[in-house]
Amino acid sequence: MCPSMNDNQDQGSSPYVPDTSAILTGKIDLLSMDCVLPSGVVGEIKKGRMGRIMENTAMSLRIMSPKKIFMEKITSAARNTGDLPYLSQVDMEILAVAMEIHGTVVSDDYSMQNVCSSSGIKFMGCGIESITKNIKWGYVCKGCGSKFDKVDASCRICGHKITRYPIRQGKL
Numbered sequence: 160m161c162p163s164m165n166d167n168q169d170q171g172s173s174p175y176v177p178d179t180s181a182i183l184t185g186k187i188d189l190l191s192m193d194c195v196l197p198s199g200v201v202g203e204i205k206k207g208r209m210g211r212i213m214e215n216t217a218m219s220l221r222i223m224s225p226k227k228i229f230m231e232k233i234t235s236a237a238r239n240t241g242d243l244p245y246l247s248q249v250d251m252e253i254l255a256v257a258m259e260i261h262g263t264v265v266s267d268d269y270s271m272q273n274v275c276s277s278s279g280i281k282f283m284g285c286g287i288e289s290i291t292k293n294i295k296w297g298y299v300c301k302g303c304g305s306k307f308d309k310v311d312a313s314c315r316i317c318g319h320k321i322t323r324y325p326i327r328q329g330k331l
């Protein structure tokens with residue numbers, strides 16, 4: 160289990176809704192913890208090297224697809240926070256399922272945590288520290304590592320894709 164799961168206050172009956180990487184860390188015990196898996200997450204895992212494990216445990220897992228109305232709510236929340244371009248279809252499903260069942264998202268993805276934070280969805284990280292408030296982004300080139308203040312279609316130095324990273328106080 161994640162250390163962060165022990166000191167979490169007031170979990171009540173809120174099921175965990177883990178993302179694919181949270182499951183692949185092996186820190187989520189799918190069978191003994193109260194977990195609900197969006198069908199998209201199950202699909203991603205079946206494609207990977209843990210696919211066989213998933214097939215063996217699938218019978219006892221709670222798998223669901225989010226209702227359309229919750230996908231729409233999440234889409235509009237993510238658009239408002241500016242996180243929409245950074246979320247995959249499966250990410251959106253995780254958020255929508257968590258919203259629908261009042262679950263707790265388990266993800267280290269900053270964009271997902273940011274949308275949770277703005278939509279009142281509970282969340283926790285599974286390794287790196289979770290954010291506690293909305294974050295400021297910096298932009299970095301995946302090719303040459305140059306850092307920029309603003310997002311651009313591609314790096315003006317080497318032409319590779321630009322991705323973003325959270326600027327944390329006291330670091331960088």
Ligand SMILES: [Zn+2]
Nearest residue numbers: 300303314317
């Ligand atoms: Zn570059």
